[in-house]
Amino acid sequence: MIDGQIHNILSVANVIVDIKERLEKKHGPLKRVSVAAAGRALKTAEGSMTIDISENTLMNDEDINRLELAAVQQAQQKLLSSASMSKDEYYYCVGYSVLHYKLDGEEIGHLLDQTGQTASVDVIATFLPRVVVESLLSALKRAGLEMEALTLEPIAAINVLIPPSMRRLNVALVDIGAGTSDIAITDSNTVVAYGMVPIAGDEITEALSNHYLLDFPLAEQAKRSLSSGSDIVVTDILGFEQIVPSNEVISIIRPAIERLAQSISNEIKRLNGGQSPKAVMVVGGGSLTPTLMKELSTCLELPENRVAIRGLDALTNVTLATEIPSSPELVTPIGIAIAARRAPIHYMSVTVNDKTIRLFELKEMTVSDALLAANVKARQLYGRPGLGMSISVNDNDIIIPGEHGTPSIVRVNGQIASTKDRIADGDCIELHAGKEGRHASATLADVVEGSGTIDVTIDEVPLTLVPEITINGVNQPLETILQDRDKIIIQELHTLATALEKLNRNDLLTTSTFTITLDGKPIAHTVKSVEFMANGTVIGTSYLLKNGDNITSEKKDKLTIGEVINHLGKKLADEITVTFNGETLLIQKQRIAITVNGQQASAKDFIKAGDQLDLITLQADPIRFSDIFTSSDYQLPKNTSGNYQLLRNASPIGFNEPIFGGDALEIIFT
Structure with missing residues (x-):
């Protein structure tokens, strides 16, 4: 192994x-x-x-x-x-x-x-x-033997040395063994990275072996003797025995120690986003190598008291037999034993669609864990949606989506289950794939709804109007099934003007022109000779007719000043909508004064050809709280006593302060 x-x-x-x-x-x-x-x-x-x-x-x-x-x-x-x-x-x-x-x-x-x-x-x-x-x-x-639990060596060391309460700190744990040095990094309340460098204690042993011509086991024994600080006795492969001071041996292996420290430090920085952690804990037999802690602190640019060897005395909630030495090389084995009891990764076998899957329980295992181990893709948990369709209606793109797929059905031991349901060793899981959604489908009638045949009455004359609809330039019935990329053109025949032309009543579309003088300049104005009403409401000739409309016409020989001003694109008054004591009010404030032939006039007055119209722009005074009384029938409550307060949006306001659209206004008595 x-x-x-x-x-x-x-x-x-x-x-x-x-x-x-x-x-x-x-x-x-x-x-x-x-x-x-x-x-x-x-x-x-x-x-x-x-x-x-x-x-x-x-x-x-x-x-x-x-x-x-x-x-x-x-x-x-x-x-x-x-x-x-x-x-x-x-x-x-x-x-x-x-x-x-x-x-x-x-x-x-x-x-x-x-x-x-x-x-x-x-x-x-x-x-x-x-x-x-x-x-x-x-x-x-x-x-x-049957595997009851699986634990990971670096996780075991972390679990006994760095409990969750300490993992908010950016700390590195290094387990220096014989062939490898395992590294774990904590930060932000979790273990954020694991790593390894392929050199450890054997690197130092090999340096001793090469320099003194020692057999590897003897070199290992000599290395372990360095911790005592006394002279060591070595016998080379030629049988010569010599006594060497420990400080001399340390100077011989210093380059190897520096290489080991540098390799570990580089990996720590790589795992930690290019920077040194706040502290480093070192365990394992290799941690006892002389001067290694000092070299690590130098490479990581940390104070020497931030890089420390941790032995069994650092373990909490652990009782040790008296014969067990407090050595850092025992931290990881004890951590493995404890982790196997406290947080083991239990092994279980289940079947997914008759395929045997082995799972390791880092937590209580669920159906989703088994599906993942069986390489079931997430998209397989839902049927694929049907293909959509893109069409154009009067140059406006419309997307018709396909039907959604249905979710898959999961059964555990024959019973319907969800992906969150827990599973146990030996469970049989069946995944029945969901049905795929149908591709998008639509008829011409589905996308031209509202453009069908309609019946209207114009001055008591009934009329039936039928639109012209083409698909890719060809007339088609409403039952036609659409295809992807179809181009639909609807030529509307439903406007009032088109209907009048169909009835040969173009005489109702005539207009007349008369000239007035506006602010000293002559202006020609076009007047419609006829006013149309649809179900009691005034409409224009561009009005889109609806099924059942009753249209009437009435001769019109006068024009109001307001109509002229609207035609000129001018604004007679500013308007805002507010609420006052719960009542919705439209408040208008006049911005233009009107005179006709030198006489004051209103927007509702009529105007005739040759009239002199003058528009006087008034001062742009803001709409104030006091203006609400021009639009409200508010009366003071009877038997009121005490003071009153004016509020805007629940905040006090003065009587002459500006108000704005959407404001909630109140008068309260205290």
């Missing part, structure tokens, strides 16, 4: 059997075992997913879980598509954590019952390579 990977299953199984037999002599039969996987086998990837929720009701648990599942799958795809991964590699997802929820691009605590335009989730997912998992299971099976 090398660097956490089993290279010979049979040999490893024999070692397991040997250990198992020794333990069984002391503790009795053993059937289940907790396993620790090496940190270098663990891979993490972040994923994110955003969906449109503008047409949805409130977000529920199922919607959120499907969103999270899609984000984890995105992380898995990112991992599998990275340049460091080969096509044949497959990684099991062993769990994920939500980093952020976002609503309309802004971070939010949770998405449950939220509504908006878009919902997003960011996750960090952890993965183990299949070869690691399968080889572990095979070795255990040969040894007659």
Whole structure:
């Protein structure tokens, strides 16, 4: 077994059997075992997913879980598509954590019952390579053991040394072993990164071996003797024995110590966004290497008291037997034992559509965890929507959507379940794919609704009007089924002017022109000879007729001053709408004074050809609180006593202060 990977299953199984037999002599039969996987086998990837929720009701648990599942799958795809991964590699997802929820691009605590335009989730997912998992299971099976729980070595060390309450701090944990140095980084209340450098204590041993020509085991023994500070005795491969002062040995291995410190420091900075953490905790047998802590603090530009070796005395809630030494090399093994009990990753087997899937319980496992492990894509949880259709109606583009697909049906042991339902070892999961939505379909009548045949009456003469409708330039009946990219043209025959032409009543469309003088300049004005009414309301010849309209005409030989001014595009008065004591009021303030032939006039007065019309612009005085009484029949309440107060939008206002459209005005008595 090398660097956490089993290279010979049979040999490893024999070692397991040997250990198992020794333990069984002391503790009795053993059937289940907790396993620790090496940190270098663990891979993490972040994923994110955003969906449109503008047409949805409130977000529920199922919607959120499907969103999270899609984000984890995105992380898995990112991992599998990275340049460091080969096509044949497959990684099991062993769990994920939500980093952020976002609503309309802004971070939010949770998405449950939220509504908006878009919902997003960011996750960090952890993965183990299949070869690691399968080889572990095979070795255990040969040894007659069942995997009860799985723990990860760097996570184990973090769990016993840095509890969740400390993880808001930016701290690095380094476990320096023999062949590798495992690194974990905490920040913002979570473990944000894991890493590894492929050098550790053996690097120092090899430096000793090369310099003094020592066999590797003897060099390892000499290295461990350095912590005592006394002279060490070494015997080289030629049989010569010599006594060497420890400070001399340390100077010999200093370049190797510096390389180790620099490698670890570079990886810490890489994992920590290019900068040093606030502090570094070091465990493992390699942490006892002389001057290593000082070199690490120098490389990381940290004070020496911010880089420290942590031994068993740093563990909380742990009782140790008196014969157990307080050594930093025991922190990780004890962490593994504790993690196997406190937060184990339980192993289970389930079937998904008759395919056996192995899962590791970082938490209580759900149907979605099994679907993810079975490589079920998030899009498979819903039937695909049907294809939409794009058409043009009078040069206006219209999109006709396809039908939504139906959700898939999930059954656990034959019972309908949701993706959030918990599962247990041996469960049988069936996924019945949802139906795909039908493609968009519409008839000509569906898109030209309101443009059909109508019946109207004009001066008691009945008339039936039929529009001309073409599809791609060809007349088609209303029952015609539309195709994508069809171009529909509707030639409206429903205006009053067109109807009058159809009735040969063009005489009703005649106009006359007369000239008046406006502010000393002659102006020609066109007057319609006839005024039309539709169901009692004045209309123009461009009025769009509706089925059942009754149109009447009346000769018109006079024109009001207001009509002339409107035609000129001038504004006689400013208008605002307010509420006063709960009553809606339209307040007008005149901005133009009118005279006709030198006499004061109003907009309702008639004007005739040759009249002299003068418009005088009045001072642009704002509309004030006092102006409401020109539009209101407000009466003071009877038997009032005390003071009164004027309010605008619940705030005090003066009698002559300006008011604006939409204001809520009040008079209250105190």
